[in-house]
Every structure is written in structure tokens, then in C-alpha cells.
Amino acid sequence: MCKVCVVCIETMAARQTILNIQNLVNPSLLTVKRNYKRWLAPTLKELKRRKMKMGPEPPTRRSAFLEWNYHAELFAFGKRLGEEFRKDLLQRAFTHRSYIVQEEMRQKEVGIEDPKLSLEDNQEFIRRGETLMSEYLKCHLRVALPRFPEEGICAVHGYLMTDKTLAHVSRHLGTKDIILSSDFPVEEVTLATTLKALVGALAESSGAVRAREFVRDFILTQLAGRDINEFWEIKDPMRTLADILKRDGRGEPEPRLINESGRNTILATYQVAVYSDKQFIGLGYGESISIAVEMAAHDALKRLFHTTENMKPIPFTVDVRSMSYDESKWNTSVNDWSSAKVENVDC
Amino acid sequence: MTAYKRVQQWNTFARVWHLYDATWQNPFESAQRIMKYLKGLHKPIYHPLNDCGDHVVVINSGEIALLGDEWRKRVYFHHTGYPGGATWTLAWELHDKDPTMIMKKAVYNVMDGNLQRRYTMQRLHIYPDDDVPEKIKQNITNQIRQLRPVPKRLDRYAPEEVQRFPKVMDWPKNYILR
Numbered sequence: 001m002c003k004v005c006v007v008c009i010e011t012m013a014a015r016q017t018i019l020n021i022q023n024l025v026n027p028s029l030l031t032v033k034r035n036y037k038r039w040l041a042p043t044l045k046e047l048k049r050r051k052m053k054m055g056p057e058p059p060t061r062r063s064a065f066l067e068w069n070y071h072a073e074l075f076a077f078g079k080r081l082g083e084e085f086r087k088d089l090l091q092r093a094f095t096h097r098s099y100i101v102q103e104e105m106r107q108k109e110v111g112i113e114d115p116k117l118s119l120e121d122n123q124e125f126i127r128r129g130e131t132l133m134s135e136y137l138k139c140h141l142r143v144a145l146p147r148f149p150e151e152g153i154c155a156v157h158g159y160l161m162t163d164k165t166l167a168h169v170s171r172h173l174g175t176k177d178i179i180l181s182s183d184f185p186v187e188e189v190t191l192a193t194t195l196k197a198l199v200g201a202l203a204e205s206s207g208a209v210r211a212r213e214f215v216r217d218f219i220l221t222q223l224a225g226r227d228i229n230e231f232w233e234i235k236d237p238m239r240t241l242a243d244i245l246k247r248d249g250r251g252e253p254e255p256r257l258i259n260e261s262g263r264n265t266i267l268a269t270y271q272v273a274v275y276s277d278k279q280f281i282g283l284g285y286g287e288s289i290s291i292a293v294e295m296a297a298h299d300a301l302k303r304l305f306h307t308t309e310n311m312k313p314i315p316f317t318v319d320v321r322s323m324s325y326d327e328s329k330w331n332t333s334v335n336d337w338s339s340a341k342v343e344n345v346d347c
Numbered sequence: 348m349t350a351y352k353r354v355q356q357w358n359t360f361a362r363v364w365h366l367y368d369a370t371w372q373n374p375f376e377s378a379q380r381i382m383k384y385l386k387g388l389h390k391p392i393y394h395p396l397n398d399c400g401d402h403v404v405v406i407n408s409g410e411i412a413l414l415g416d417e418w419r420k421r422v423y424f425h426h427t428g429y430p431g432g433a434t435w436t437l438a439w440e441l442h443d444k445d446p447t448m449i450m451k452k453a454v455y456n457v458m459d460g461n462l463q464r465r466y467t468m469q470r471l472h473i474y475p476d477d478d479v480p481e482k483i484k485q486n487i488t489n490q491i492r493q494l495r496p497v498p499k500r501l502d503r504y505a506p507e508e509v510q511r512f513p514k515v516m517d518w519p520k521n522y523i524l525r
Contacts, residue, residue: 227351230349260488261361261362261363261486262361262362262363262364262402263485264485265486267362271358285358286354286357291354295350295351298351
């Protein structure tokens with residue numbers, strides 16, 4: 001017992017000595033200082049102030065970043081879409097004329113007399129892609145809406161081919177950072193033409209069928225959930241309806257007020273139905289009788305064209321090989337539309 | 348928004364004007380039915396935050412029928428807020444003063460006491476008889492079915508019709524009708 005105590009005391013003494021030595025070497029170890037970092041908030045505030053003073057940061061090209069790997073991006077782009085692009089063709093599809101001109105100017109500025117670039121621009125692909133897209137979209141719409149007049153088909157096609165629609169698709173496919181073009185940030189036109197060029201490049205790489213499937217899956221599907229009639233405005237629906245009925249050998253359209261409510265209030269509402277030979281052909285409503293009549297005529301036309309709200313949706317899974325790409329096979333124009341003409345094309 | 352979408356919305360949220368004939372109807376049961384139209388509960392688009400209630404024009408509120416002893420026993424309480432300001436008015440007294448009041452109070456009481464109640468009440472138009480202003484009459488396009496059909500009173504039949512009605516028996520000649 002006594003022995004143990006002695007050992008204990010010895011250990012204690014040894015510890016004391018060590019502490020004393022440390023104290024002499026570095027006194028701050030024993031007296032840890034804790035206080036508020038009063039410099040932190042003012043520093044952050046000042047940094048924020050300077051940042052605000054400089055204004056918003058200018059957008060930087062993604063390709064200006066150190067770890068940018070253009071070839072990896074190109075490869076990944078094709079794989080993301082599940083398409084087999086030929087590598088050189090894909091790069092060419094993304095290279096715009098403006099980029100090549102810009103690069104040549106840059107080389108000249110540096111002092112190279114005869115700048116030579118191993119790049120080709122996508123003009124050819126754009127032309128090819130646009131033709132293919134336009135042709136396919138019209139063809140698909142004609143098959144899906146056989147009773148819809150050609151003017152309407154053209155209007156829907158026009159909507160799908162606008163730069164706005166194409167740029168939307170293009171941007172969301174992720175072309176924004178890979179495009180080689182002089183304009184930065186990339187404009188809507190550039191995005192749209194790039195998409196056209198991509199379709200052209202795909203047709204070259206994997207064949208026209210694959211390219212048409214691409215157009216079907218990515219561009220035609222922009223119509224999902226949209227009302228087909230909103231793209232085509234019929235100027236005088238009542239007269240158009242009267243003309244069609246005349247060609248069909250039916251009586252003049254006769255609008256009749258079938259419902260109304262709150263005639264003397266600002267919330268007045270009217271329902272008008274159009275009849276021909278005492279047969280109901282369309283129903284419209286509106287805040288005044290004239291508007292209701294016009295809407296009723298619109299509705300009657302929709303019923304004739306089979307484009308009512310409860311229409312069969314446009315099929316997006318049709319086999320593109322089964323369609324015949326005959327440019328001369330148009331839908332009937334609204335000016336000589338009659339039920340007899342669209343009877344045999346009805347599907 | 349296309350023109351079609353606009354008119355579709357307009358038609359969906361249109362306020363319909365209904366007519367309700369209160370002749371010989373129980374006002375408290377009628378209120379249940381009228382309230383549904385005023386709040387728009389009969390519409391598929393109904394939602395408490397959706398302002399889709401209709402207008403109801405009640406005619407012949409002077410002709411309402413109360414059950415049993417209700418005319419004499421039902422009491423309408425009012426307090427002016429001052430001491431001694433409480434009054435109790437019997438239903439028949441109130442009906443004499445204003446023949447639309449019982450109907451109005453019936454509809455008002457059948458609704459929840461929330462902020463919307465007074466605005467909903469503004470869509471209720473009550474007339475003691477069938478004399479409705481022409482401007483209001485032109486708005487009406489629908490009629491709410493009455494709770495029960497109104498039978499035709501015997502004194503409203505023409506004497507010839509009464510005469511022609513087949514009889515089960517004839518009173519004896521010397522029978523004195525009192």
C-alpha cells in the first residue's frame with residue numbers, strides 16, 4: 001500500500017514538472033483565449049459592398065473554364081439523346097459560319113496572312129435539316145388530322161418551325177454550351193438553326209428514318225396539350241361555314257339564342273347554337289350575342305374538322321416508315337372543303 | 348389566352364338568375380334550397396374561395412306558410428344595444444310589418460356566419476308579391492322547383508267546374524248545410 005502511494009506521488013511530481021516546462025516554452029497553451037470575432041461581419045459586409053458596386057458578373061462561356069473538354073461534351077451529347085452521331089458530323093453541325101469567320105479574323109490579327117482552319121460550317125446541314133423537318137412535320141400533321149384544312153396544317157407547321165419553338169427545344173436538349181458561334185450568349189436564331197443542323201447531321205449519320213423519329217419525338221411533341229385551333233385564325237367563320245354547307249348541299253347556317261342569363265348586368269352571358277336544316281351543328285357562348293354567334297360558327301367548323309376539345313390526341317408513336325412522303329398529297333383547302341371530299345380519308 | 352378560352356371561362360363563371368315562388372312554402376326549408384343556389388353549391392366548380400354563387404329572385408314571400416302554431420309561437424328577438432332595448436316580435440307581427448323579413452332572416456340564418464354571408468345575401472332579391480321590376484325580370488332565366496306543389500283552392504275554381512265535378516252522393520233534400 002505504502003509502495004503504491006510512493007509511486008503515485010512520483011507520477012504526480014513528474015506531471016507537474018512537464019507542465020512547468022511547457023508553460024515556459026509556450027504560455028498560450030494553457031490560457032486559451034476565447035472572444036467574439038468582431039472583424040468577421042464588417043469584412044463580409046465590405047466584400048458584399050464591393051461586389052454590389054461592381055455590378056452583375058458578365059456571363060462567361062462554359063468553354064472558358066479550365067476543365068472544359070469539348071470532345072467529351074460532344075460525345076456525351078449524342079449519348080444523352082440515345083443517337084449515334086458520327087463525331088465529325090456532329091462537330092460540324094455545331095460549327096456556325098460566324099464562328100469560322102471570327103476565328104479567321106483572330107488569326108489575321110495575330111499576323112497569319114493565310115489563315116487555314118480545318119473546320120467546316122453547318123450551312124449544308126441547316127438546309128438539309130430544315131427541309132427534312134418541314135416535310136416530315138407536314139406529313140405527320142396531314143396523317144393525324146386528315147379533315148383539317150391545309151391552311152390550318154400550314155399554321156401549325158409554322159408554329160412548330162418558328163425560331164422560338166425550335167430554340168426552346170434546342171436549349172433544353174443542352175446545345176447552348178456546345179454551339180460554336182460568334183454570338184454570346186447564344187441568340188434564339190442560332191439555337192434554332194443548330195437544331196435544324198443537328199437533324200441534318202443525324203440524317204447523314206444514321207439515316208433519314210432516324211432523323212424523322214428525332215423530329216417526331218422532340219419537335220412534334222411540342223403540340224402535346226395544346227389546342228390545335230389556336231394556331232389558325234379563321235377571319236370570317238360564319239361565311240366560311242356557310243360556304244362549306246353550301247358545297248355540302250345543306251341549308252344556310254342559322255344562329256339561334258338558346259340560353260342567356262343576367263341580360264341587364266355586366267356579367268351577361270349568352271349561348272348561341274347554329275342550326276342547318278333544323279339540325280344542330282355547333283354551340284358557342286360569349287359576353288354578347290355577336291361574340292356568341294362567332295364562337296358558335298367556330299365550334300361548328302371544329303366539329304366538321306374533327307378538332308374539338310375532346311378530339312383524339314395527335315399520335316406521337318406512329319411508325320415513321322409507314323408514312324408516305326408525298327409532297328403533292330395535300331389536305332383539302334378551306335376554300336373548297338366539303339364533307340364529301342374528306343369522307344374517304346377519314347380515319 | 349385565346350378567344351375560345353376566354354368565352355369558356357366567361358360561360359363557366361356566369362351568374363345565373365333563378366326564380367323561386369314562395370307561395371305556400373315553408374320558408375325555413377326553402378332557405379336550405381335557396382342557399383345552395385346563392386353560394387353556388389350546385390355547381391361542379393364550387394369551392395369556398397370561388398366566387399361562383401348565383402342570384403335568386405324570391406316572389407310571393409307574403410304567401411309563405413308556417414307550420415302549426417309557428418305564426419303565434421315563433422319569436423324574433425332584437426336588441427338595440429341600449430338598456431331595456433330588447434324586443435320580442437312574434438312571427439305574424441313581423442310578417443305584418445314586412446312580408447319579406449321572415450324569408451330573408453330564414454336564408455340569413457341558414458348560412459354560416461362568415462365574412463361572405465352579407466355579400467351572398469346581396470344576391471338574394473325578395474318581393475312580397477309577383478310584382479317584380481322589369482329590369483330584374485329580364486335577367487331571370489331559370490326556376491327553382493318548389494318544395495311541394497301548390498294545390499288549387501276550391502274558391503278559385505269556377506262554379507261550373509265545381510258543378511261538373513263527379514259527386515259520390517247528394518245531400519238529402521231536407522238536409523241543412525251549416
